[in-house]
Amino acid sequence: MTHTLLVYDGSFDGFLCAVFMVYEQKMNAPSIQKQQDFHQQLFATTETVITETHKAQRVWEGIRSKTSRAELRTLFRSFLSEIKGIENTLLYYIQTVLRPKHTITGIDYSHTHTLRMHQIAKMVSREKHRMEAFVRFQRTKDGIYAATITPDFNVLPLIIGHFKDRYADQKWMIYDLKRDYGIYYDLDTVSTITIPDFTQIMPSSYATQETDFQKLWSTYYQHVNISERKNKRLHMQHIPKRYWKYLTEKKIL
């Protein structure tokens, strides 16, 4: 028995097109994999998915008519985790939802794939909140507030709304160094950008007063601490060490 492997371009639309193929060709238990993690497997038939917006749209509409908006959001969030094998979990989930007798009555947390999707979405949401909290902007000479991040999951698409709403009157940019792309707000719209050698260009272009404000913030941070209550464990639990690199107050200026 050969197993079918669907290889797609890594985009959400691409994934939905893979699902389209599964239904169109009535495939039995295929696996879906991103192009970038693709390895030729013995005994597997490989098919390449072509991403076509109208097909993706049809699948999305199909799922939408059978589930709640909150569930759709959960599905998208867990996709952004980029966790290996997430596509297969989501395929199972979609197949459950698309069954004719399925109705929107509740969420089946006792179903393995549904539960896993929710748990992964929760992890992604947590990372999203952390980025909303831990991004530290630095003002550049041209008045852009810039920050770099390296999140565990691909959360940039999820934080646009928050930052756009909050910082409507300043230009800002958040750059994901791990995935090498960023989002930039020009006082009007947010667009995706890629800047080669981002880390090399940035340090030379910060505004003169920038370090003063960073020092003031560090001073504040030191003085709100109550040493009699020191609790290292709780502290580390709230800000695990891997996030310290973002935080101005954790740097020695």
Added chain:
Amino acid sequence: MASLLHPLPMSFDRIKEKLAILADAAKYDVSCSSSGNKRSNTGKGIGNTTAMGICHSYTEDGRCVSLLKILLTNHCIYDCAYCVTRKSNDIQRAAFKVEEVVRLTINFYRRNYIEGLFLSSGIFKNADYTMERLIAVAKKLRLEENFNGYIHLKSIPGASDELMREAGLYADRLSVNIEIPTVSGLQLLAPDKKHEDFIKPMRKVHQEIVQYKSERKLIKSTPKYAPAGQSTQMIIGATGESDRDILYSASYYYKKFGMRRVYYSGYIPITTDHRLPAIGSEVPILRENRLYQTDWLLRFYGFSVQEIFNASHLNLDLDIDPKLGWALRNMHEFPIDINSADKRMLARVPGIGMQSVHKIIQARKFRRLDWSHLKAIGIALNRAQYFIICNSKDFYKQDLTPITIKNRILQKANSKYAKHFNQQLSLFT
């Protein structure tokens, strides 16, 4: 665009020095919440307030840092024994100008350090004069800077009704710290302050909130008044009060003045005053934690304060959480059936939080749940197992006494948690 730049008007070193002094003086006020209101950014100004609030950092003692929390000044004409700012204390004093606070707030906010400002003050000249200055900061932020972030102002005890009314127009939250939970304790430690002075601004703010809310129903354009409500703080362990005293006071403030939050702050010894615990005494952090847990039970889990305490049970157990404590005193209510119990009882099972309650209710529509489902959902079975039955023959049928259950749970909690947890489960599945 000029407001974007905000050059600091005076020497950076002086500002830094003031910031150090006035943050130090404000840190004992533990409330740092920026939640409870959703304010959208109107007209492309700066900032918004999210309903959940965001902690942008954490102190080394694990407390959330979400607001720039400072005093406008630490000069004070009063001499409250429990306070570092008291007149007789020999410390450095400083005062910010209104403009300086505004600039710090805006510049910190733009860099995503904070959710907003929490401004309090020592009382200089008199209550009204002090309150006016606090209001001036909030007003300037709102009207001149178009700032829609979070503003929490301290209501100064004794300030006029007129000023309290104005404060609520610009602030999201107002608070008066009652500090000492009992009237007698307050008399002992702050003899020149009257209990009534604390209550008066609370009552005024509460009336205004109620009035504005009803007017908003009629006319949509009525301005919002302190939309995140009021909060207060009590110091724990300074005057020998019981947990029951504290939580009875707290529920009084919740009910009577519509408080959003009551904060409990373990007393940190800062003085050699004989009326207070000596310097070096331990901060009652665990007790504080138990009080917060109980506060949650009262606000979100449907418990009443009378259920938690009685004449022979004046203080919370320190070794177990208050829900477990309650369950062990009320074994006749258990076990409950996970597949049929109502929401109220599910929420009362030790080891089941509100999120799990929600998941159980959803999942049991599809099938009858057994131990493996409950484990996957994330219930703390090491505690919950003694109080529930589910779709499985295996159940702790032995008639265990509350003491035995308590000991078993404590043993599990202390030993290597994960290992025992799994052994326990394999017994059931």
